[in-house]
Amino acid sequence: xxxxxxxxxxxxxxxxxxxxxxxxxxxxxxxxxxxxxxxxxxxxxxxxxxxxxxxxxxxxxxxxxxxxxxxxxxxxxxxxxxxxxxxxxxxxxxxxxxxxxxxxxxxxxxxxxxxxxxxxxxxxxxxxxxxxxxxxxxxxxxxxxxxxxxxxxxxxxxxxxxxxxxxxxxxxxxxxxxxxxxxxxxxxxxxxxxxxxxxxxxxxxxxxxxxxxxxxxxxxxxxxxxxxxxxxxxxxxxxxxxxxxxxxxxxxxxxxxxxxxxxxxxxxxxxxxxxxxxxxxxxxxxxxxxxxxxxxxxxxxxxxxxxxxxxxxxxxxxxxxxxxxxxxxxxxxxxxxxxxxxxxxxxxxxxxxxxxxxxxxxxxxxxxxxxxxxxxxxxxxxxxxxxxxxxxxxxxxxxxxxxxxxxxxxxxxxxxxxxxx
Amino acid sequence: xxxxxxxxxxxxxxxxxxxxxxxxxxxxxxxxxxxxxxxxxxxxxxxxxxxxxxxxxxxxxxxxxxxxxxxxxxxxxxxxxxxxxxxxxxxxxxxxxxxxxxxxxxxxxxxxxxxxxxxxxxxxxxxxxxxxxxxxxxxxxxxxxxxxxxxxxxxxxxxxxxxxxxxxxxxxxxxxxxxxxxxxxxxxxxxxxxxxxxxxxxxxxxxxxxxxxxxxxxxxxxxxxxxx
Numbered sequence: 001x002x003x004x005x006x007x008x009x010x011x012x013x014x015x016x017x018x019x020x021x022x023x024x025x026x027x028x029x030x031x032x033x034x035x036x037x038x039x040x041x042x043x044x045x046x047x048x049x050x051x052x053x054x055x056x057x058x059x060x061x062x063x064x065x066x067x068x069x070x071x072x073x074x075x076x077x078x079x080x081x082x083x084x085x086x087x088x089x090x091x092x093x094x095x096x097x098x099x100x101x102x103x104x105x106x107x108x109x110x111x112x113x114x115x116x117x118x119x120x121x122x123x124x125x126x127x128x129x130x131x132x133x134x135x136x137x138x139x140x141x142x143x144x145x146x147x148x149x150x151x152x153x154x155x156x157x158x159x160x161x162x163x164x165x166x167x168x169x170x171x172x173x174x175x176x177x178x179x180x181x182x183x184x185x186x187x188x189x190x191x192x193x194x195x196x197x198x199x200x201x202x203x204x205x206x207x208x209x210x211x212x213x214x215x216x217x218x219x220x221x222x223x224x225x226x227x228x229x230x231x232x233x234x235x236x237x238x239x240x241x242x243x244x245x246x247x248x249x250x251x252x253x254x255x256x257x258x259x260x261x262x263x264x265x266x267x268x269x270x271x272x273x274x275x276x277x278x279x280x281x282x283x284x285x286x287x288x289x290x291x292x293x294x295x296x297x298x299x300x301x302x303x304x305x306x307x308x309x310x311x312x313x314x315x316x317x318x319x320x321x322x323x324x325x326x327x328x329x330x331x332x333x334x335x336x337x338x339x340x341x342x343x344x345x346x347x348x349x350x351x352x353x354x355x356x357x358x359x360x361x362x363x364x365x366x367x368x369x370x371x372x373x374x375x376x377x378x379x380x381x382x383x384x385x386x387x388x389x390x391x392x393x394x395x396x397x398x399x400x401x402x403x404x405x406x407x408x409x410x411x412x413x414x415x416x417x418x419x420x421x
Numbered sequence: 422x423x424x425x426x427x428x429x430x431x432x433x434x435x436x437x438x439x440x441x442x443x444x445x446x447x448x449x450x451x452x453x454x455x456x457x458x459x460x461x462x463x464x465x466x467x468x469x470x471x472x473x474x475x476x477x478x479x480x481x482x483x484x485x486x487x488x489x490x491x492x493x494x495x496x497x498x499x500x501x502x503x504x505x506x507x508x509x510x511x512x513x514x515x516x517x518x519x520x521x522x523x524x525x526x527x528x529x530x531x532x533x534x535x536x537x538x539x540x541x542x543x544x545x546x547x548x549x550x551x552x553x554x555x556x557x558x559x560x561x562x563x564x565x566x567x568x569x570x571x572x573x574x575x576x577x578x579x580x581x582x583x584x585x586x587x588x589x590x591x592x593x594x595x596x597x598x599x600x601x602x603x604x605x606x607x608x609x610x611x612x613x614x615x616x617x618x619x620x621x622x623x624x625x626x627x628x629x630x631x632x633x634x635x636x637x638x639x640x641x642x643x644x645x646x647x648x649x
Contacts, residue, residue, distance in 0.1 A: 007537030014534045025522060330518045333479060334579075335507020335535035337500045415479040418518065 036309025140228020167226020
């Protein structure tokens with residue numbers, strides 16, 4: 001047994017030597033053969049990197065809207081686009097926030113911390129002197145808003161309970177609005193116009209970036225609810241923002257909120273509710289199929305290139321077996337067993353694939369690095385899992401593509417092979 | 422009497438060629454003893470190569486018994502045959518069959534790799550074998566840097582290196598000029614005197630005359646078997 005193991009070790013060492021020797025003495029051929037694998041591995045790792053990057057950007061966006069806030073709205077996020085299902089639902093009222101807060105104040109076991117009303121429109125327009133910003137997001141709420149949203153103030157303050165209760169014409173603006181209307185001056189304390197109403201800026205948010213590349217937190221104007229209603233009326237879209245106590249217990253919190261809202265709306269048991277409770281997970285469930293679709297298509301396409309590479313290696317290994325028929329015959333005459341010859345050719349194809357895989361990885365790494373330098377916002381994320389996965393794929397490609405020719409070689413008849421011209 | 426190494430009893434090797442059966446070897450009965458030095462002769466198509474393949478365990482008989490050191494080879498599978506070739510038989514070929522891009526030492530080491538000999542011992546034994554064929558100073562040379570006679574001596578060193586029971590040489594002088602051929606035959610003579618068993622195949626009378634026993638084949642049968 002020990003003798004066999006030792007023999008196996010020597011034979012494998014010999015096979016490795018032969019493989020290296022073959023690759024070195026046929027440099028161009030080896031390179032061209034490996035090229036298929038190189039391209040395959042580059043595309044697979046780039047694909048993986050891109051998918052990782054999408055995931056990362058997504059997580060970053062989700063953390064912006066917070067994991068511990070759920071939203072009561074007329075429509076559901078997870079079935080966006082099916083607006084007709086919600087058209088006949090009655091509008092929500094901002095007063096629900098107060099009702100919810102009163103109920104949870106009497107319930108020590110509640111999962112909910114606080115409810116904050118919000119009324120908003122995407123169609124707002126802000127002006128300062130002759131500068132105009134269109135399509136900004138205008139939002140009316142109360143002084144508790146920041147408990148349910150991310151965002152730090154760069155300057156000034158959020159509006160006070162007094163300002164909120166008195167519906168005073170003050171606002172807190174996002175970074176894009178501050179820099180858009182006041183490119184060279186301090187926005188704080190200035191007065192801007194929203195639909196010909198004057199608002200004094202009391203606070204400016206720090207830059208936050210876009211949510212999923214769609215909605216910008218830097219493009220919003222936040223004001224007391226009463227002030228919002230003065231400008232835009234009472235018919236705007238209402239959201240009740242509810243902060244929960246423990247973000248690991250979202251399901252329970254949603255369940256509790258659902259019951260509360262049914263109570264407030266007086267919906268009879270067994271009847272479908274006419275509102276929706278949304279959370280950031282809904283985005284995930286919307287985006288996951290898209291992400292998975294991209295991944296599946298990407299893996300299929302890149303897999304094809306690797307498949308083509310594998311065929312190239314199989315072809316070359318067949319040629320190599322043919323060319324070295326006499327050598328195979330000689331080695332068999334000198335005592336090489338079938339599996340020794342099989343292993344020799346397998347090791348050769350695996351080695352070519354592994355070298356191709358390594359070159360491919362380094363190339364992909366360089367490309368990733370370049371992209372990161374050139375476009376810092378572009379989501380790319382290289383991972384070690386990806387490194388091991390692609391090296392694993394290379395070895396597998398080598399085994400798969402080398403197996404048929406290697407079996408062929410191992411089955412050659414020694415007497416015939418020795419006479420092969 | 423020296424012990425019997427090879428014994429063949431009613432050994433046949435038939436090939437099917439379409440509907441016809443070609444009897445390449447037909448009822449061969451023969452023995453080789455240790456330290457035999459024999460030449461197998463015959464015109465082309467007489468069955469020399471088939472016989473050589475069977476003696477060398479590169480092929481197995483269709484019927485009959487071929488015993489090598491008391492073991493019936495006819496019943497062995499591929500891997501067992503490979504093992505027997507490795508341990509019991511040292512091949513010398515007409516076309517030398519050295520691996521062209523490896524130096525002499527690596528070429529001679531080859532059978533030892535398949536025998537599972539450790540690298541240091543491999544080196545030492547290969548060097549010894551090359552020394553014994555008079556090529557101690559050519560160890561690092563590649564076959565392309567050697568003359569035909571030297572190449573065949575490297576091949577002989579390779580055949581000797583694993584101390585086989587038989588040295589089997591297939592037309593070992595077929596690609597060499599007369600003077601070099603005689604050198605090589607003297608080398609075989611010396612190996613025979615040292616106690617080795619040598620079987621060689623040739624169609625040249627003057628080469629066969631170097632040996633102690635001449636077996637002539639015709640149409641797959643033994644025509645004559647004479648000691649000299």
